[in-house]
Amino acid sequence: MENTTTKPSYKAGFLGLIGQPNAGKSSLLNFLVKEKVSIVTNKPQTTRRRITGLHSAKTGQIVFIDAPGLVKSTSGLNTFLEKEAHDVIRSSDALVAVLSVDEDSAERNEEILTLVTKSKKPWIAVITKVDLKDTSHRVMILKGIVEKFGGKSIAVSNTKFKDDERSEILAKLIQILPDAERPLYDPELYTTENVRGLTEEIIREKCFEVLNHEIPYQLAVQIRKFDEEAKPCPKIYADIMVSRDSHKPIVVGKGASVIKEIGQQSRKEIEAMMGEKVYLELNVTVKENWFENKQTLKELKYVVDSE
Structure with a gap:
């Protein structure tokens, strides 16, 4: 039967x-x-x-x-x-x-x-x-x-x-998804993002949370160096990019109080994500109107491919 x-x-x-x-x-x-x-x-x-x-x-x-x-x-x-x-x-x-x-x-x-x-x-x-x-x-x-x-x-x-x-x-x-024979990715994963990309996003989020001005919309984060093999802990060097000279002292803060707060909050979450202590160094750079600059947008991977 x-x-x-x-x-x-x-x-x-x-x-x-x-x-x-x-x-x-x-x-x-x-x-x-x-x-x-x-x-x-x-x-x-x-x-x-x-x-x-x-x-x-x-x-x-x-x-x-x-x-x-x-x-x-x-x-x-x-x-x-x-x-x-x-x-x-x-x-x-x-x-x-x-x-x-x-x-x-x-x-x-x-x-x-x-x-x-x-x-x-x-x-x-x-x-x-x-x-x-x-x-x-x-x-x-x-x-x-x-x-x-x-x-x-x-x-x-x-x-x-x-x-x-x-x-x-x-x-x-x-x-509402199509039928499939198997998973598209390892079922143990919860994201396809890499640690470097997630770290950039965490730092950018903390900039949004700490800064109470319009600056976050004209602010980007770029990892300059990410050394996971460094001892005694991974070392991360990141640039916080702003679009005007007048924005830099706001992000740094009096006595570097603002940048320290961003760094402390970022490091805490990065360590929770990685499951270990990390060294995090933040630097504020100025690139005039970076969000309209094709070369800078390309460096930040905000690229629109020409069709």
Whole structure:
């Protein structure tokens, strides 16, 4: 007698997180992966390049791609950010429309839904920040908009994530991925990012957190030297790049108080990530209007390839 029992299908693929700046994409990614792979601040446009996070289960593997928030520009750094977001849409097998309940413009959320539906790829909407005060009415409105676009939605908090929410979201996300014979990456990994890249992002995050000015938007971090074999501990030398001479004393601070605070917070998190003590030396450099300079953008790997 023929065995008609079918083996449960295994799924694996790339899942792009698409949303407006400060929609909560990075917080959502870190929650779903259960590791910090993408930096999070309360300022918009923190993510500058696509970041990957991995979730592996018996039923499948999700390769999350956290895209920069959607921007429109014709030059400099913002051109790179815009291209990164659209490249994530093109290269993903499925998409998550990340919609913030505190987004005042319905048109901006609808812009994201238009992009994911036009892609003709499987998608689901995740409504974020539902823990904010008096948002229940907005959640219902957003769910209605998602339904009009032919999609389904899940609402989550950004500060009170729950394990049952995580399990529910992951189960639904795996289902919209293509069938696969095996995982795309080692199931033991939680990201494809290297330690050097993660270190740069940690330092940049601490700059966002410590500095209360507009400087972070005109600030970049570049690892000058990363010696993992140094004794008695790894040695990291990094440049914090600002775009004006007047910005440098603000980043350094009186008596170097600000740069010391950035360094202390960065080192603490880098050591937690690496599981060992590290030596971290930060230096502030000035490159006038670096975010519009093609050569500097290339050095920082914020490159838009000509097609």
